[in-house]
Amino acid sequence: MTVTISRLYDDATVAQAAIGRLQQAGVVDDDISLLANNSEKWFSPDLATAAGKGAAVGAGFGGVGGLLAGLGLLVVPGLGPVVAAGWLAAALTCAAAAGAAGGILGMLAEAGVATNEAEIYAESIRRGGSLVSARVPDEDKARLEALLDPSSVDIAQRRSELQSSGWAAFEPAAAAPATDDRAGTRSEPAG
Structure with a gap:
């Protein structure tokens, strides 16, 4: 049996390293x-120039090039434009083309992510985070989750932080808050 494992990162470089470990x-x-x-962290000017050269994009990312050579921008309802690659991006693209409802929460639920975690992932992506997900054999789940854990966001702590700022649940129609100084998070603009 295959299961989905996911981890959230506030730093694009750390997310890239997690992909490399997988x-x-x-x-x-x-x-x-x-x-x-956080497309500015995923698409540097050098990588944008290399985009038309296929594998050259992957070379810019070092060992994680195979997956990331397929990076593209995708507009996801509730999140807006996101950097996306892999099977989850393909599923979101197909769902959008078919006019399917559910957006990011629906896709994560289909992948086996619990709703309470999916909401935190979606809100954190909206605020500048990076979600790495992998479909893995059930017997390898614990070992591969351990590879994703270093420097990943503690979901319970993130939920607490969001709730203390007045957030209750992911609302696809809500606008993304303005960026603050903390990596991967945004806050409401002053005034």
Whole structure:
């Protein structure tokens, strides 16, 4: 049986490293996905120039190039434009083309992510985070989750932070808050 494992990162470089660890552990690119709303961290001018050169994009990312060579921008209801790659991005694209409802929460639920976690992932992506997900054999779940854990966001702590700022649940129609100084988070503009 295959299960989905996911981790959230506030730093794009740390998310890239997590993808690299999954690949080194034998998870194939077809089973890894990325959704991120911090495109300035994923698309540097050098990588944008290399985009037309296929594998050159991957070379810019070092060992994680295979998956990330397919990076593209995707507009996701509730999140806006996101950097996306992998099977989850493909599922979102197909759902949008078919006019399917549910958006990011529906896709994460279909992938086996619990609703309470999916809401935190979606809100954190909206605020600038990066979500790395992988489809893995059930018997490898614990080992591969351990590879994703270093520097990942503590979901319970993130929920507490969001709720203390007045957030109750992910609302796809809500506008993204303005960026603050903390990596991967945004806050309401003053005034």
